[in-house]
Amino acid sequence: MLAVTTGSSRGYCHGLSRRSFVQVGVAGMAAAGLPQVLEARASGREAGGPAKDTAVILLWLDGGPGHLDLYDLKPEAPAEYRGIWRPIRTTVPGIEISELFPRQATMADRFSLIRSLHHDNGDHFTAAHYLLTGRGGPNGSNTAGRNPSVGAIAARQCGPRQPGMPAYAAVPYASSVGLRPGYFGGSYLGPQWNPFETDGDPAAANFQVRNLVPPAGFTLGRLSDRMGLRRALDAVRRQVDASGMASAMDRFQAEAYDLVTSPAARQAFDLSLEPAAVRDRYGRSGFGQSTLLARRLVEAGSTFVTVHSGGWDHHWDLEAGMKNRLPEVDAAVAALLTDLAERGQLDRVMVVLCGEFSRTPKMNDGGNGGPPLSKGTPGRDHWGHAMFALVAGGGIKGGRVVGSTDARGERPRDRPLTPFDLHATIYHVLGADPRAHFLDHAGRPVPAVDSGSVISELF
Numbered sequence: 001m002l003a004v005t006t007g008s009s010r011g012y013c014h015g016l017s018r019r020s021f022v023q024v025g026v027a028g029m030a031a032a033g034l035p036q037v038l039e040a041r042a043s044g045r046e047a048g049g050p051a052k053d054t055a056v057i058l059l060w061l062d063g064g065p066g067h068l069d070l071y072d073l074k075p076e077a078p079a080e081y082r083g084i085w086r087p088i089r090t091t092v093p094g095i096e097i098s099e100l101f102p103r104q105a106t107m108a109d110r111f112s113l114i115r116s117l118h119h120d121n122g123d124h125f126t127a128a129h130y131l132l133t134g135r136g137g138p139n140g141s142n143t144a145g146r147n148p149s150v151g152a153i154a155a156r157q158c159g160p161r162q163p164g165m166p167a168y169a170a171v172p173y174a175s176s177v178g179l180r181p182g183y184f185g186g187s188y189l190g191p192q193w194n195p196f197e198t199d200g201d202p203a204a205a206n207f208q209v210r211n212l213v214p215p216a217g218f219t220l221g222r223l224s225d226r227m228g229l230r231r232a233l234d235a236v237r238r239q240v241d242a243s244g245m246a247s248a249m250d251r252f253q254a255e256a257y258d259l260v261t262s263p264a265a266r267q268a269f270d271l272s273l274e275p276a277a278v279r280d281r282y283g284r285s286g287f288g289q290s291t292l293l294a295r296r297l298v299e300a301g302s303t304f305v306t307v308h309s310g311g312w313d314h315h316w317d318l319e320a321g322m323k324n325r326l327p328e329v330d331a332a333v334a335a336l337l338t339d340l341a342e343r344g345q346l347d348r349v350m351v352v353l354c355g356e357f358s359r360t361p362k363m364n365d366g367g368n369g370g371p372p373l374s375k376g377t378p379g380r381d382h383w384g385h386a387m388f389a390l391v392a393g394g395g396i397k398g399g400r401v402v403g404s405t406d407a408r409g410e411r412p413r414d415r416p417l418t419p420f421d422l423h424a425t426i427y428h429v430l431g432a433d434p435r436a437h438f439l440d441h442a443g444r445p446v447p448a449v450d451s452g453s454v455i456s457e458l459f
Contacts, residue, residue, distance in 0.1 A: 052158075052429075052430060052431030053161050053348055054161075054348045054349070054350065054394050054395075054429050054430050054431065055161060055298035055302060055303050055304065055305070055348065055349050055350070055394075055430075056151075056154065056298075056303070056304050056305070056349070056350045056351075056352065056394070056426055056429065056430060057291075057294045057295070057298060057305050057306075057307065057336070057349060057350070057351050057352070058151070058304070058305070058306045058307070058352045058354075059291065059307050059309070059329075059332070059333070059351065059352065059353040059354075060176075060306055060307065060308055060309065060354070060355065061309050061312045061329070061353070061354065061355035062128075062175060062176065062177065062308060062309060062310045062311075062312060062355060062356070063124075063177075063310060063311060063312030063313035063314075063355060063356075064124070064127070064312050064313060064355045064356055064357045064358060064359060064382060064383075065312050065325075065354075065355045065358065065359070065388075066083075066314070066318075066358050066359030066360075066380050066383075067115070067358045067359075067386060067387055067388040067405070067409060068081065068082065068083050068358075068359070068361055068380075068409045069083050069084070069085060069098060069318070069322055069326075069359070069380075070097070070098050070101070070326070070329075070388065071097050071098070071113050071115070071388045071390060072113075072115045072386075072388055072405060072409055073085065073086070073087040073096065073097070073098060074361075074407065074408060074409050075087055076407070077361075077407060077408050077409065078408075080362055080363050081361050081362050081363070081408045081409065083318075083363060083380075084318070084319050084322070085098050085099050085100060085322070086099050087099065088101070088102065088105050089105065090104070090105040090106075090108035091105065091106055091107065091108050091109055092108040092109055092398075092399040094401075095108050095113070095399065095401060098326060100322065100323070100326035100327060100330065101326065101329075101330045102330065103330050103331060103333075103334035104330055104333055104334050106334075107334060107337060107338065108398070108399055109398045109399040110337045110341065110346070110392055110398040110399075111333075111337060111351070111390055111391065111392035111398050111399075112390075112391055112392065112396060112397065112398055112399065112400040112401065112402065112458055113388060113389075113390055113391075113400075113401045113402070114388060114389040114390075114391060114402045114403060114417060114422070114455070115386075115388055115401060115402065115403045115404050115405055115412075116386070116402065116403025116404060116405065116412035116413070116414065116415050116416050116417050117354075117386075117387045117388060117389050117403070117417050117418070117419070117422065118384060118385050118386055118387060118411070118412055118416060118417070118418065119131070119136075119357070119384050119418060119419055120384050120385050121136065121357070121384040122357060122381075122382035122383060122384050123139045123140055123382070124140065124177045124313075124356060124357075124382070125138040125139050125140055125143045125177055126138055126139050127356035127357040127382075127384050128176040128177050128182070128183050128356035129145065129146070129147070129176075129183045130356070130384075130419050131354065131355070131356050131357075131419050131422075132149045132150060132151075132176060132182075132183040132184060132356075133145070133146075133147040133148065133149050133150065133183055133187075134147070134150065134419050134420050134423045134448075134449055134450065134452075135147045135450065138183075143177075143179060145179075145182065145183050145185060145187050146187065147187050147188075147440075147446070148185070148186050148187040148188065148189045148193065148438070149183055149184045149185060149186070149187075150304075150423050150426055150427075151168050151184060151195060151304040151306060152168060152184075152185065152186040152187070152189055152193040152194070152195075153189070153427075153432065153436075153438070153448050154167075154168070154303060154304045154426070154427070154430050154432050155167035155168035155193055155195075155303060155304055156186075156189055156193050156438075157430075157432040157433060157436060157448075158303045158430055158431065158432055159303070160301050160302060160303055161298075161301045161302070161303055162264070162300060162301025163262075163301070164262030164264055164265045164301070165262075165264070165265055165268065165297070165300050165301035165302050166195075166196035166297075166302055167302060167303045167304065168193065168194075168195040168196065168302070168303065168304045168305075169195055169196045169197075169198070169294075169297050169302050169304075169305045169306075170184060170195035170196070170197045170198070170305070170306045170307075170308065171197075171198050171202065171290040171291075171293050171294050171297070171305065171306070171307050171308070172197070172198050172199055172200055172201060172202060172286070172290055172308065173197045173198070173199055173308060174194070174195045174197055174306060174308070175308050175310070176356070177356070180197075181194045181195060181197070184306060188438070188439070188440045188441045188446075189438060195304075195306060198210070198269065198293070201286050201289075202271055202286060202289035202290045202292070202293050203284055203285060203286045203288070203289040203290075207271060207289075209269040212265070212266050212269055264300055264301075265300065267300075268296050268297055268299070268300035268301075268302075269293070269296070269297070271289060271292065271293055271296070274292060274296075278292070278335075278339070279292060281331070281335040281338070281339075282331060282332055282335040282336070282339075283327075283328055283331035283332055283335070285328045285331075285332075287307065287309045287328045287329070287332055288328060288331055288332045288335070290307045290308070291307050291332040291333075291335070291336050292335070292336075292339075294306075294307050294336075295336060295339055295340065295345075295349075298345070298349050299343065299345055299349075303430065304430075309325070309328070309329070311325065312325065312355055314359065314379045314380060315364070315368050315375070315379045315380070315381055316364070316366045316367075316368055316375035316376045316377065316378065316379040317366075317375070317376040317377050317379060318359075318363070318377065318378060318379040318380060319377050320376075320377070321379075329353070333351075333353060333390070336351060337351065337392055337393070340393060345393075346392070346393045347393065347394070347395060348393075348394065349393045349394060350391065350392070350393045350394030350395075350396060350426065350429045350430075351390075351391065351392045351393050351394075352389060352390070352391055352422070352426070353389065353390040353391075354387070354388065354389040354390070354422075355387075357382060357383060357384040357387055358383045358384070358386060358387035358388065359379075359380030359381065359382070359383050360380045360381045360382070360383045361380075361383065361386075361408050361409040361410050362380075362408075363378045363379065363380055364378055364379055364380065364381060365378055366378040366379060385410060385411050386405045386409060386410060386411050386412055389422060391425075391458060394429040395429060395459060396429075396458045396459065397458060397459060400457060400458065402415060402417070402455060402457045402458065403415035403416065403417060415457075417455060418451075418452055419452075420449055420450060420451050420452025421452040421453060421454075421455050422452075422455070423448075423449050423452065424449050424452045424453050424454050424455075425454050425455045425458065427448065427449070428454045432448070433448065434447070434448045434449040435447060435448070435449075436448050
């Protein structure tokens with residue numbers, strides 16, 4: 001058989017029995033009103049996708065990168081705020097970034113910076129849920145996700161840009177604060193809207209994407225016959241299954257079959273087809289090669305691809321952490337923007353770089369509650385009151401800075417923006433409808449975005 005591994009899963013609807021789920025659903029319909037429910041069903045249906053042929057690559061820095069160490073340095077602030085590194089000039093007058101970003105500094109006209117993003121929460125789980133779904137809810141005591149991610153909604157509305165490619169993919173995996181797929185998942189849209197995960201290390205010499213090769217002894221003809229037989233045998237099960245898992249498995253199987261039988265899909269996932277010079281440009285790190293693979297996927301027809309980079313929770317030893325991480329980011333971002341531009345893809349592919357929150361503007365003493373420096377050199381703690389996002393492509397103009405923070409980088413000084421605004425901008429690029437409603441587990445219609453608007457300065 002052809003199997004697709006989806007990772008562990010909890011009971012449907014957070015442990016509710018089928019009977020209680022039906023009761024909650026009826027209560028939700030009564031509270032929302034039948035017209036709103038019917039409208040939500042209609043607006044949430046796939047309608048063949050919009051006319052746009054755009055895509056998004058989300059470079060996710062899991063753990064929280066500090067804005068004062070990357071894209072919003074404060075050289076005039078007191079030493080304990082401005083940190084270790086100095087800003088350097090870029091090709092755009094007035095825009096300065098970290099000295100550890102020399103390659104990006106040469107192409108600041110290709111990206112823009114949002115410096116006034118905030119959600120005011122310092123809990124990893126709440127913050128990640130805000131950034132990835134546009135809503136709060138989970139916390140360190142109750143980490144369960146409550147809403148679908150921006151990627152899942154985009155995939156549901158837009159579908160893939162080319163047949164045979166997964167609409168939503170994660171390289172090498174989808175992970176938010178250690179949860180897989182965590183807040184990247186489909187939530188009440190159903191597990192069929194979770195991202196396709198490549199797994200493995202794209203920088204490894206023997207890297208292969210799972211499930212892209214037919215099982216041993218199977219020709220594509222035999223595989224097709226077996227799929228047809230399975231569909232026939234599963235017909236009764238699909239008719240009686242009220243949990244939604246049957247339709248989810250149908251989608252998993254269809255996507256797996258498309259990937260195995262599509263030469264274009266198998267080719268898109270094959271990094272060995274890239275020239276060595278291009279792979280070197282991205283950096284031979286896992287993050288660099290994952291970013292290159294993401295470029296290949298959106299070029300082949302995926303709509304939303306996430307790239308994971310972990311290890312950004314630097315409460316201490318910030319200096320060592322940044323020296324390791326920032327050169328990887330510099331190489332990957334610079335190579336991606338260059339590559340997209342050279343291949344004529346930058347106008348159709350939006351790139352977003354961010355994490356769940358930032359770090360405290362004032363550095364700590366390296367003790368983490370113990371004696372100073374007992375944990376190593378100083379670091380920064382959690383901070384959701386001011387953070388950054390780098391954005392580029394998909395029609396976004398480069399060389400711009402939206403918003404600013406105060407003299408010590410503690411809070412937005414002007415043009416404060418929220419994850420709602422960032423999501424509205426992503427949906428705008430993709431041609432997805434932010435007003436579309438989807439029914440949650442209780443049967444209530446929930447809009448893709450509660451509030452917020454397109455960040456017009458970027459266009």
